[in-house]
Amino acid sequence: MLDIRLRKRLENFTLELELAASPGITALFGHSGAGKSMTLACVAGLTRPDGGRITLNGSVLFDSEQSINLPPQRRAVGYVMQDYLLFPHLSVAQNIAFGLTGLSRPEKARVVEEALQRVGLAGFEQRRPHELSGGQQQRVALARALVTQPRVLLLDEPFSALDGPTRALLRRDLLRLRADLGIPALFVTHDLAEAYLLADRIAVIEAGRLLQLGPPEAVVYRPASRSVAELTGGGNFFSGQVIAQNSTETMIQVGPVRLTTPPTPVEPGSQVELSIRAERIMLIRKDAPVGLRENQVEGCIINELTDGFNHTLFFRLDEGQRLRQGGYDLEIMLPTYVYERLGVAHDKRWSATIKREAIHIFQGGDIHHGTF
Structure with a gap:
């Protein structure tokens, strides 16, 4: 269970969010600039909140009152960003194995091979990022995030830069992986159809506030307020x-x-x-x-x-x-x-x-x- 309670002053508003994410995909849905990506950065340890507390399976990642702020490498977080951030001079296998420590070379090779099979890229070990399509690069980024066996997965609009057919294919891949993850995953999107398709729960966020959290059908067809209805395509x-x-x-x-x-x-x-x-x-x-x-x-x-x-x-x-x-x-x-x-x-x-x-x-x- 990922429990988030954070406050972070931003340029136009204060991100003040309280959210509990159980295993499965929780979509953070809302307009661009609502504070969704900043929430992920705070969970990952890339940005320090002004206040609050973040725990993962009972372990404290951040607590402003106790002055606890674990560095990113100690948080067991897998992070997939929109821009992939693959190392261009490394092979696919080297990119995936980059975060692996304490393993022998044969063990790393085995883990990388299993990760590539998991994301449908078996046999791509020696290719360079420039030899891959956008969808293949995103699969490598996902494999790299999963190979360290994270306790939480953060996905920051991972499909938004892809063309329609590739985006649809990767959505199916993520649906297939969802049942096997067994960990909380936060998925940032401003695409309602994507949130409805992929998420177990949708958290509607506007200007740094949580408006509603619930199953996709409840959020779309039983909105808690007019604001939620407007954000989820309601009218009349x-x-x-x-x-x-x-x-x-x-x-x-x-x-x-x-x-x-x-x-x-x-x-x-x-x-x-x-x-x-x-x-x-x-x-x-x-x-x-x-x-x-x-x-x-x-x-x-x-x-x-x-x-x-x-x-x-x-x-x-x-x-x-x-x-x-x-x-x-x-x-x-x-x-x-x-x-x-x-x-x-x-x-x-x-x-x-x-x-x-x-x-x-x-x-x-x-x-x-x-x-x-």
């Missing part, structure tokens, strides 16, 4: 009033529209804020059986955008159902195959249904830890 934010609540459902009045949501322990009359993810609003097929659907609304598409894989529709509700002032009320995201199958390009007037499970009510604020 509204304010409303709870008008009824029981063990099976909650009724919320949002402007002229009454929405049914899952049961929420909020008293009738309470003002709440809610969000509806764009990909969870569905257009109703024109040939579907007639009948009122759950949270059904009517309107027309007034604009749309596409990246080739998904279409974002800007949906304006009919008068009497408008949820906000301005051009449109809802953003709806459809996969391209659904967009084409429904014929949305040629028909802009639709009925839509908002499943109750798609509506999330914020019940708490961001997680802010006090000073220490």
